[in-house]
Amino acid sequence: MISNFVKNLIYLFVFGLTLYSCETKDSVSSDVDSQKIRSASFEKLDSVTIRFLGNPVVHDLDPISETIIFVDHKENSENIFIANFEGNILNSFSKSGDMPDSYRSMRANFKILSDSTFLVYSSNGFHTYNYSSELISKIKHNIDLLDYVEFGIARGLEQVGDKYLYWSAARPEMRHNDLRFYDKAYLLAWIYPETGQEEPIIRFPESSLFRSGQYFARDSWTPTYTVSGNLIYVVFGIEPVIYVYDRSSPYSLLSTIPLDLPDYQYYKGADSYDSGNEIKWFASRYGKIGNIKKVDNVFVVTYFPGYDGSDQEVSTSNLSPEERRLFRARMIEKYSHRVVVLDSIGTLLSEINPGNLSTISLISRNEELWMMENFDTEIERDYFRLFRVSLKLE
Secondary structure, eight states, X not given: OOOHHHHHHHHHHHHSOOOOOOOOTTSBOTTOXXXXXXXXXXXXXXEEEEEOOSOEXXXXXXXXXXXXXXXEEOSSOEEEEEEETTSXXXXXXXXXXXXXXXXXXXXXXXXXXXXXXXXXXETTEEEXXXXXXXXXXXXXXXXXXXXXXXXSTTSSOEEETTEEEEEOOOOOSSOTTSTTHHHHOEEEEXXXXXXXXXXXXEEOOTTSGGGSSOBOOGGGOOEEEEEETTEXXXXXXXXXXXXXXXXXXXXXXXXXXXXXXXXXXXXXXXXXXXXXXXXXHSSTTSOEEEEEEEETTEEEEEEEOOOOHHHHHHHTSOOOHHHHHHHHHHHHHHOOOEEEEEOTTSOEEEEEOOTTEEEEEEEEETTEEEEEEOOOSSSOOSEEEEEEEEEEEO
């Protein structure tokens, strides 16, 4: 059996992944009439198997150089691994300890660059290392600390030219226990590694759930986003709406797309704030959107649906520790992430049965779709796999 620590890492990986996307060539059949779609599926085209015993979190892959970078997160260390598409581990090293070229602590996933190097956005700068572990450059920054960070192949920096789209660290003086926070807070920013600067660009729009005069828990609005052409598509955490922004300054809101998500139960906010209610307000029983992709003329959306009414009632009842443990086990078995295909106005076209694929890990690289295989929470395997897939609509 796997230790609780390993299970927790796997849980964080599965539930804490975001996205990187662009328009994807040959990723979906272009001759399918969206009005006649009856079913959708992911078709496996190729795979990479890497022999590794540990707790791998894949940070990035590059189909051009056929390179994968992943990290083995341990309780007191982070070991970096460079592998190729043949499944061979080319090098491994650590840069998180007390050493002159250490990045100290990560703020985002590592990003593979085009010259056999990778970028680390860290607490003390933007570091570029080569695959032999040498520090190539370091640019200091004065960007504020993020409230928290999530890691996984679909979470992190999305490159657009010489800048990256990412969560904004700029925060107003007040916190989210003050309703003015929701008017003033920036959610997304352009990050410039070459200068160490951040340019906050997107706030909650006036029509957002988060500007309805209600209070929300901190992790309820974590943005999920993608860039396609000249547009930025954003979902603010639990809110089932895609906001479409112009990619160029002044980053105008161009349209909103309500999402048709089956059985989606999300938190609507609280009338007053009580710090003791943070967990009660927003726990695993509520729905949240974890990944969006724009694939040709459709959206692929992954979400956790949230508990139905009866299960939410039980979850807030006075259960004994043993009853709560058994209830939680039943809920894990009953509820899982779901993935749907929606048309350009958010109408449901089809739900997808992902099989052994982790839908929350869906990414696009070099006009190819890639997904990870689900981890087995009961049996520790000495390998992990990634699949190149296409979206098949019939």
